[in-house]
Amino acid sequence: MNEMKITHIIAEFHGCDKKLISRSDAIKKIFENAVGVAKLTKVRSYYHQFRPTGVTGMILLKESHISIHTWPEYGYAAIDLFGCGDRKKIIDAYENILKELKPSKAVKKEIKRGIWF
Helix, strand or coil: CCCEEEEEEEEEEECCCCCHHHCHHHHHHHHHHHHHHCCCCEEEEEEEECCCCCEEEEEEECCEEEEEEEEHHHCEEEEEEEEECCHHHHHHHHHHHHHHHCCCEEEEEEEEEEECC
16 A cells, blocks of 8 residues: 555644734745745635735645644734645745744644545
8 A cells, every 4th residue: 555645734823923923915925835835836815815814724735734724813814724745845835824924933734644554
């Protein structure tokens, strides 16, 4: 049987810049850049601007997906990166998002999914 390696990162960012995470255009720029830096393959993306503030965004990838939900009033962002294949690409995307959002505290859980033989 072949390996089927899936990396799933669930991250919580606390203490983010409230202005930055309140704007869908800023989140889009950060996420689209992270996909490019990590050499992931974008299929489609969508970002929703909530009123008065907050963003939900998702990038559908050939490798799976990356998503974010923000609560600017708390300086909080919930981020999900799910990808099959090269684990390094998902890690690179996460590290790029971390660098750009600059939370004062980041909690990251990595789950190995699939079949790891």
